[in-house]
Amino acid sequence: MEIAKIGEFGLIDRLTKDIKPQNTSTQYGVGDDCAVLHYPDSEVLITTDMLMEGVHFDLTYIDLQHLGWKSAMVNISDIFAMNGTPRQMTVSLALSKRFSVEDVEQFYSGLRMACDKWGVDIVGGDTTSSYTGLAISITCIGEARKEDIVYRNGAKETDLICVSGDLGAAYMGLQLLEREKSVYYQMIEDAKKKAATVHAGATVPDGATVSAASTAGSIPDFQPDFAGKEYLLQRQLKTEARGDIIQKLREAGIRPTAMMDISDGLSSELMHICKQSHVGCRVFEKQIPIDYQTAVMAEELNMNVTTCALNGGEDYELLFTVPIGDHEKIQQLEDVKLIGHITKESLGHVLVTRDDQEFELKAQGWTMEKA
Ligand SMILES: [Mg+2]
Numbered sequence: 100m101e102i103a104k105i106g107e108f109g110l111i112d113r114l115t116k117d118i119k120p121q122n123t124s125t126q127y128g129v130g131d132d133c134a135v136l137h138y139p140d141s142e143v144l145i146t147t148d149m150l151m152e153g154v155h156f157d158l159t160y161i162d163l164q165h166l167g168w169k170s171a172m173v174n175i176s177d178i179f180a181m182n183g184t185p186r187q188m189t190v191s192l193a194l195s196k197r198f199s200v201e202d203v204e205q206f207y208s209g210l211r212m213a214c215d216k217w218g219v220d221i222v223g224g225d226t227t228s229s230y231t232g233l234a235i236s237i238t239c240i241g242e243a244r245k246e247d248i249v250y251r252n253g254a255k256e257t258d259l260i261c262v263s264g265d266l267g268a269a270y271m272g273l274q275l276l277e278r279e280k281s282v283y284y285q286m287i288e289d290a291k292k293k294a295a296t297v298h299a300g301a302t303v304p305d306g307a308t309v310s311a312a313s314t315a316g317s318i319p320d321f322q323p324d325f326a327g328k329e330y331l332l333q334r335q336l337k338t339e340a341r342g343d344i345i346q347k348l349r350e351a352g353i354r355p356t357a358m359m360d361i362s363d364g365l366s367s368e369l370m371h372i373c374k375q376s377h378v379g380c381r382v383f384e385k386q387i388p389i390d391y392q393t394a395v396m397a398e399e400l401n402m403n404v405t406t407c408a409l410n411g412g413e414d415y416e417l418l419f420t421v422p423i424g425d426h427e428k429i430q431q432l433e434d435v436k437l438i439g440h441i442t443k444e445s446l447g448h449v450l451v452t453r454d455d456q457e458f459e460l461k462a463q464g465w466t467m468e469k470a
Contacts, residue, residue, distance in 0.1 A: 100200040107226055110200060114207045120220040122186045124242065134222035136187060141242035146177035152232035160276040163202055165336045167209030170235050173362065175217050176340035176415045178241035180360035182249040185342075187222045187240040188214060193229035217342055247354070249419070254357035254376035258420040258441040261355075263344045263434055265388040266365055267404065270411025271396040272328075272335025278400075279323040286321060330392045334414070341417050344435065348419075351428050355419035364410040367462040368418050370448065379446040382439035382460065385453050409450075410463055 102110055115129045127135040136143075150156060150170055161169070171188065178185040190210060194203065203226075214221055219239070325332055341360075348355065357372045365387070373380050387408050397404035420441055421429055429437060442449075448460040 101196075102194065102198065102200055102203070105200060110203060110226060113200065114203065115221065118211075118221055120222070121218050122220050124186050125220045125222055128220055128222040134187065134189070136222070136240065138242055140244075142245050142248060144178055144181050144183045144241040144243060144248075145238065146174055146241075147236065147238040148174050148177075150235040150237075152234065158233070159280055160273075161336055163205040164209035166235075167206040167211075168213045169209075169336070169338045170237050171210045171213035171219070171239075172338045172340045173415060174237045174239035175213065175219060175342070176338075176360045176362075178239055179340055179342050179345045180249075180358055180417060181241070181243060182247050182345060182355065182358060183241040183243035185217050185219045185239055185241040187220050189222060189238045190224035191236040192224070192226045193234040194226065195229045195232050198233065217340065249355045249358040250375075251357050251359050251372050252375040253355075254372050254378050254420040254441045255422070256378060256441055256443055257423045258356050258378075259423055259426060259429060259437055260369070260380060260382060260418070260420055260439045260441060261429055261435050261437055262361070262365065262388060262416055262418050263341050263436075264414065264416040265390045265393065265408075266361065266414050266416060267397070267408035267411040268331050268334035268390050268393045269338070269413035269415075270335075270364075270407055271393050271400075272331035272333070273413070274400055275325065275328055275331055275396060276335065279325070283321050283323070328392055328396060330390060331396060338413065338415050340415060344417050347432055347435075351432060353421055353425050353428055353432075355421055358417060358419035361412075361414045361416045361418050363412045364414075364463075365418065366409040366460055369460065370462050372418070372420065373441075373444075373448060376441070377444050379442040379444050379448055380439060380460070381442050381446070381449045381451065383451045386436060386438040388436045388438075405452075409460075 105113065111129075118129060120128045124136050124138050125134070126137045148170075152158065156166055156169075158166075170190075174188065175185045192203070192206070211221065213219075357376055359368050359371060361368050369380055369382065372378075384405050387405065389404055389408050393407065394404050397407050423440075426437075429435060439451075450458045450460045452458065
């Protein structure tokens with residue numbers, strides 16, 4: 100169904116009619132000029148994120164339902180990264196004519212699944228038209244007690260550096276999708292050439308490529324090869340915000356001194372913590388958690404797996420520091436790994452490799468100059 104058929108208000112109605120707020124802080128949700136929120140005893144956390152088609156996502160790889168899920172999760176992740184609890188979300192979409200009502204419903208179903216997982220109320224948003232594609236702007240609102248908020252600037256000398264989950268897999272998932280996309284396009288190109296030959300030298304007009312090729316009966320069914328790499332795809336397409344880790348840390352009585360989520364890669368996030376906390380760091384390559392599938396894929400692509408783990412983005416794991424006294428507690432936490440420690444600022448940012456060499460960590464990986 101064309102969106103024009105039901106109009107903007109019709110669409111909003113359809114998308115939001117059965118949304119029921121779950122949080123007491125949501126006094127009034129969708130339906131008036133503003134949503135009304137009430138936070139009597141907490142600090143309010145706000146994060147916002149804009150995603151542009153062709154820049155941040157490619158709809159040849161990701162379907163709208165996964166995109167909705169991911170758009171919500173990356174915002175929720177930022178609230179957890181402050182040690183907060185996500186509560187509300189607003190969602191704004193700019194849609195070009197090629198999107199139907201059903202497409203937007205798909206997007207919303209993914210978005211709502213992610214919100215439901217963490218008890219987040221959708222309290223408003225906007226939809227508008229776009230000439231160029233899909234643009235998504237999401238704002239997530241959360242709460243935390245003042246004393247619980249964890250900033251990036253609290254890391255202290257001798258603190259331990261920890262990460263949740265494993266790193267580099269989302270990036271490898273993207274490489275995998277790109278590889279399969281280029282295989283597919285090559286196949287179409289080949290079929291096109293073949294079709295052109297079949298049609299006795301007639302040139303195949305652009306835009307009619309696939310059908311021309313199909314007429315010639317030469318385009319094979321395309322089956323992307325993802326066998327044994329499901330985890331990488333999952334990490335790229337079905338992003339998870341690590342609220343479970345926040346929960347575990349609370350239960351264990353551990354309060355991180357600094358924390359952030361890893362959206363741009365471990366290296367650059369570590370730099371942010373060090374810079375804002377005025378400290379240095381020492382990270383051990385052999386401690387960096389890497390999944391088996393990530394390692395296999397890196398080898399297939401002839402890439403250094405540590406570089407992928409340090410620079411690959413979109414892991415949305417948590418990077419945090421804790422006082423050295425929490426060493427034992429941290430070691431007992433499942434899915435959290437100790438990767439190094441905080442040092443004096445003057446000692447810089449050091450990566451200790453598997454063979455005990457020391458290199459300087461850079462926002463993009465590390466340099467081959469000895470630290
Ligand atoms: Mg963040």
